[in-house]
Amino acid sequence: MNRQWVLAQRPVGLPRHIDFAKREVPVPTIKDGEVLVKILYAMMDPAIRNFLNAAGSYMTPLPLGSPIVGVVLGRVEQTASPALQVGMIVSGFGSWSDYVAAPAGNFSRVPDDLGSRLEDYTHPLGTIGATAHHGLLSVGNLAAGESVLVSGCAGAVGSLVGQIAKLKGAARVVGIAGGPEKCRRACESYGYDECIDYKETRDLSAAIRKALPQGANVYFENVGGAMLQAALDNITKNARIVVCGLIAAYNAVEPLAGPTNLWNLVVNTAQIRAFRVADILPQHAYLRTIHSEIATWIKGGRLVYKVDVRDGFDAIPDSFGCLFSGAHDGRLVVKIND
Amino acid sequence: MNRQWVLAQRPVGLPRHIDFAKREVPVPTIKDGEVLVKILYAMMDPAIRNFLNAAGSYMTPLPLGSPIVGVVLGRVEQTASPALQVGMIVSGFGSWSDYVAAPAGNFSRVPDDLGSRLEDYTHPLGTIGATAHHGLLSVGNLAAGESVLVSGCAGAVGSLVGQIAKLKGAARVVGIAGGPEKCRRACESYGYDECIDYKETRDLSAAIRKALPQGANVYFENVGGAMLQAALDNITKNARIVVCGLIAAYNAVEPLAGPTNLWNLVVNTAQIRAFRVADILPQHAYLRTIHSEIATWIKGGRLVYKVDVRDGFDAIPDSFGCLFSGAHDGRLVVKIND
Numbered sequence: 001m002n003r004q005w006v007l008a009q010r011p012v013g014l015p016r017h018i019d020f021a022k023r024e025v026p027v028p029t030i031k032d033g034e035v036l037v038k039i040l041y042a043m044m045d046p047a048i049r050n051f052l053n054a055a056g057s058y059m060t061p062l063p064l065g066s067p068i069v070g071v072v073l074g075r076v077e078q079t080a081s082p083a084l085q086v087g088m089i090v091s092g093f094g095s096w097s098d099y100v101a102a103p104a105g106n107f108s109r110v111p112d113d114l115g116s117r118l119e120d121y122t123h124p125l126g127t128i129g130a131t132a133h134h135g136l137l138s139v140g141n142l143a144a145g146e147s148v149l150v151s152g153c154a155g156a157v158g159s160l161v162g163q164i165a166k167l168k169g170a171a172r173v174v175g176i177a178g179g180p181e182k183c184r185r186a187c188e189s190y191g192y193d194e195c196i197d198y199k200e201t202r203d204l205s206a207a208i209r210k211a212l213p214q215g216a217n218v219y220f221e222n223v224g225g226a227m228l229q230a231a232l233d234n235i236t237k238n239a240r241i242v243v244c245g246l247i248a249a250y251n252a253v254e255p256l257a258g259p260t261n262l263w264n265l266v267v268n269t270a271q272i273r274a275f276r277v278a279d280i281l282p283q284h285a286y287l288r289t290i291h292s293e294i295a296t297w298i299k300g301g302r303l304v305y306k307v308d309v310r311d312g313f314d315a316i317p318d319s320f321g322c323l324f325s326g327a328h329d330g331r332l333v334v335k336i337n338d
Numbered sequence: 339m340n341r342q343w344v345l346a347q348r349p350v351g352l353p354r355h356i357d358f359a360k361r362e363v364p365v366p367t368i369k370d371g372e373v374l375v376k377i378l379y380a381m382m383d384p385a386i387r388n389f390l391n392a393a394g395s396y397m398t399p400l401p402l403g404s405p406i407v408g409v410v411l412g413r414v415e416q417t418a419s420p421a422l423q424v425g426m427i428v429s430g431f432g433s434w435s436d437y438v439a440a441p442a443g444n445f446s447r448v449p450d451d452l453g454s455r456l457e458d459y460t461h462p463l464g465t466i467g468a469t470a471h472h473g474l475l476s477v478g479n480l481a482a483g484e485s486v487l488v489s490g491c492a493g494a495v496g497s498l499v500g501q502i503a504k505l506k507g508a509a510r511v512v513g514i515a516g517g518p519e520k521c522r523r524a525c526e527s528y529g530y531d532e533c534i535d536y537k538e539t540r541d542l543s544a545a546i547r548k549a550l551p552q553g554a555n556v557y558f559e560n561v562g563g564a565m566l567q568a569a570l571d572n573i574t575k576n577a578r579i580v581v582c583g584l585i586a587a588y589n590a591v592e593p594l595a596g597p598t599n600l601w602n603l604v605v606n607t608a609q610i611r612a613f614r615v616a617d618i619l620p621q622h623a624y625l626r627t628i629h630s631e632i633a634t635w636i637k638g639g640r641l642v643y644k645v646d647v648r649d650g651f652d653a654i655p656d657s658f659g660c661l662f663s664g665a666h667d668g669r670l671v672v673k674i675n676d
Binding site: 050229245255258259260262263271275279 | 587597604606614
């Protein structure tokens with residue numbers, strides 16, 4: 001049988017266990033060109049939260065009763081495509097299920113010749129690593145000697161962004177996180193020169209100014225809301241604000257207030273550049289370049305990261321909830337099958 | 339003597355005559371490397387309004403009692419620089435005065451070999467033309483076949499953006515303006531396929547969706563506020579939002595609400611790109627390319643534009659106020675001297 005977590009009702013605010021329902025359906029059969037993938041790890045990504053909301057004007061919402069979609073790591077069990085063979089470890093968009101049947105092109109083989117552990121493919125060698133690397137270097141166009149500001153800096157993506165910035169010669173890297181423990185980790189492990197604890201800061205804009213008197217050349221945005229407003233007060237001429245995520249908005253019941261200081265963009269001839277890692281996943285050669293460089297850093301012991309593995313299919317809804325309460329440490333994934 | 343309009347008090351909301359004071363001072367003397375320019379036309383640009391406010395965290399405000407700064411067109415009366423000769427017509431940043439003394443590099447000679455009238459150098463062959471051309475084509479990177487949305491479309495910049503978009507092969511060009519008269523001009527004269535009268539529109543987002551069902555590839559922003567919010571609901575994948583001005587914010591007493599739908603940037607992997615024409619004014623070769631192309635359009639009768647000339651130094655404060663009330667038609671300038 002094939003277990004699935006489906007959307008029982010649309011969450012209001014933070015997602016709760018009751019918003020999801022478990023069901024069992026037959027294992028899907030594959031058609032020509034498709035593969036059957038047994039899912040080993042389901043990734044807990046904040047962006048999933050967006051798909052659970054009712055229709056906005058701009059995004060197709062997940063229908064009630066549908067399996068929750070997200071990035072997965074799995075093993076090919078059956079194949080009707082020359083592109084992928086049985087036994088290969090692949091990653092791609094799947095769902096919170098034991099099995100998924102989909103066109104082979106939806107999945108890419110993980111580069112196991114990089115010699116890394118399976119868990120690494122859920123984090124630095126998976127979509128998180130690609131998000132941090134692509135976002136900071138290609139979208140943000142970071143140059144050596146520049147300064148970087150990162151919100152959500154102790155999260156999975158943020159923890160890599162700080163280190164990659166340093167590895168690429170950033171002059172100063174400042175993070176924003178919630179709580180002393182996250183700030184400690186950011187500075188001790190994730191390459192940050194300084195971390196602002198926004199929960200203990202009354203005037204975030206002033207705190208950033210103190211930490212980065214010259215402003216940020218690149219602001220890597222994972223959060224939005226008040227963080228974006230404060231960051232906009234502290235950008236350099238020709239700054240790039242890279243929007244990776246806006247987690248502050250995902251669980252908001254009312255629309256979050258937008259930044260009132262967009263004029264700073266004009267004053268500094270700055271740009272806001274949003275991206276989605278999903279768009280680069282089909283660019284296999286580019287992705288390979290990114291992951292090869294990250295693998296080199298891993299082998300050289302130059303990259304610190306942590307995968308927080310929760311065990312078992314039934315742990316998915318509560319694990320997803322943890323993502324927003326901050327009760328996790330590192331990249332949060334659920335191991336579904338061996 | 340040298341007449342000047344200086345900042346008497348900081349305007350609250352719309353600028354009023356009483357915010358400015360007239361004074362007479364001696365004609366300045368020039369130092370080595372400088373020129374004395376007799377100002378013929380003072381340009382009424384909305385951006386001047388920003389410099390009249392008290393200090394924000396990001397911009398040096400104009401001190402009380404200082405001459406109001408802005409773009410001017412003038413004639414070199416004295417020179418202590420080999421770069422500019424007496425009698426040349428030049429443009430650059432000056433002030434609301436009869437005379438200004440400044441380094442020759444602050445001014446550039448207008449390309450009078452383009453064979454245009456003096457007034458043209460206040461509009462399509464001046465900063466307005468450069469703003470529209472550079473913003474739409476270089477910053478916005480418009481490609482033939484794309485769709486364009488423009489706020490403030492009947493204003494000086496907007497009136498050129500619509501026409502340049504069409505001249506460059508845009509598939510559909512939609513404008514937003516206030517009132518039936520401006521909308522009529524936009525469609526009849528300025529190249530717009532359709533113009534939305536925001537004063538008569540309850541749901542601006544829905545109105546844009548109706549006019550541009552596929553969304554805008556380029557949104558040229560002159561206004562901000564509710565316009566930006568509505569435009570963000572209607573962008574295509576990889577859209578470019580070019581921020582030229584945010585006139586809605588200039589006279590606001592309270593900070594204007596920011597857009598609550600920035601998530602649309604992520605969904606569409608879109609960018610907000612702000613620019614200032616001041617940054618390209620020193621790039622003489624590039625500016626020359628822009629103005630040469632515009633001159634070709636003018637000579638070919640392919641560009642419609644109107645200069646609204648107000649007469650006399652004393653007309654400056656009220657003319658500047660007109661800029662925000664909409665009681666003008668075309669590029670608003672004040673003729674100070676012959």
